[in-house]
Amino acid sequence: MLAMQYSFTLPADYDMTIIERRIADNGHLLDGYPGLIFKTYLYAIQNDGLTASDENLYAPFYLWQDAASLNSFLLSPGFAAVSRAFGRPEVKIYPVLSVALSPDIRQAKFACRKIEPIRPYSSLSSLGEPVKIGEELARLVAWDPQNWQLIGLSLWKILPQEVASTSQNYQIGHISLPKN
Template sequence: MIAMQYSFTLPADYDMQIIARRIAGKGGMTDDFPHLAFKAYLSATRENPGLPSRDNLYAPFYLWRNEKGMNAFLGGPFKALCESFGRPSIKVWPVWQASLKPDIREAAFATRELLDIPVDADLDAWRLRERDRTLHDTAHGALAAVAAYEPTGWTAVRLRLWRERPSPAQWQQAYEVGHVSAPSLETLSLG
């Protein structure tokens, strides 16, 4: 599995309703996309007192079952996004663990943490801790929990989707979820 995210930082005075309308109009286009475990259409607004953000953001997050889906998306529908916003840099992480609940489409909020992996870290122990944490979080309210890493800059990512607004202790960056595309709704736990 592959986790993927790109993010657009929008001007402070940007009308974020434009993003909300875009998600409402285009969100369903990936509902049945081949090899997609889920796509969460994420945004953050500076003016949102319940989920404060430094910036206005549009930052979709994808969980691909394999590279075929990611390649098909980037070689196809992604072009329209690039025409609207420019081609973004994309973060890609091999997945250590993903745990998804069948009601993932009910997610209204997301949290994301980016963590530096220390030079002396025991990667196998780190992976096992992240596996346990994803399973714990889905057992305690998360509709999806993804733990992944990238060995170029040695960072890890934790993404969680929630039905209820998360407490600030649970995140570095929080988002509102405008839509979740999840072609297959069976419970999925891989790691």
């Protein structure tokens, strides 16, 4: 599995209802996309009181079954449209170490992404230990072996304050999942 995220930082005076409307109009287009485990349409509104974000962001986060599925999307007309609208982003791709998904993942309204450095010369053997979910509806741990970082993503129905203060937080406009 591979995690993927790109992010657009938008001006402070950007009308974020444009992003919300774009997600509402187009989010369903990736529902059932081959090889997609999930896509969260993430956004944060500067100083909105919900995500404690310092910036306006549009930052979708994907979980792919494999590289072929990820490549299929990046080479697609859908990604070309995003690039035309906002510019071609730096796409970050991470091998996934562990993931746990609740059957109620559709109920998630918030996401928390935390990036932590991997200590130099620390043992890497424990990085792949399975994650478990408690109150969160999904939890994923991936890593960036180029920059020696762990990337954690958790999805929540209600954003817990103790988690929110230590991560980049987003609202979820839509979650695309496989068709059943």
